[in-house]
């Protein structure tokens with residue numbers, strides 16, 4: 001199944017998962033699980049904005065760094081820019097925070113509410129060049145549903 005098709009299948013599932021629930025953390029937990037299961041990513045999860053730093057939220061995968069300062073790493077950069085950051089090779093990204101040495105590519109999508117970044121969705125892959133504009137397109141839609 002193409003990536004496009006997988007996302008097309010996932011979108012209505014995510015929509016119904018989050019529709020009846022207003023608690024953002026519960027929704028983040030289910031969205032992380034749904035994405036992780038569907039694609040078999042290495043690490044799939046959220047960091048939430050906590051004043052000057054990001055703090056680890058619901059995730060699937062190995063243990064991870066708990067706090068990331070504004071502007072640091074891929075996550076802090078996506079927060080600072082308030083836009084999605086796609087990293088084809090994390091070893092080429094200056095300031096990348098290696099929570100796991102198995103990660104080789106990454107995408108970070110900001111969760112924006114009322115023009116403010118309130119969290120980021122971070123996905124790590126053990127393969128290089130995993131993420132592209134298709135992932136950006138669908139993941140931005142998914143975080144918009146939270």
Ligand code: SME
Pocket residue numbers: 043064065068072073074075076095096097098099100103106122124
């Ligand atoms: N690599 C991220 C840190 C979070 S872990 O990948 C789960 C970064 O550079 O921001």
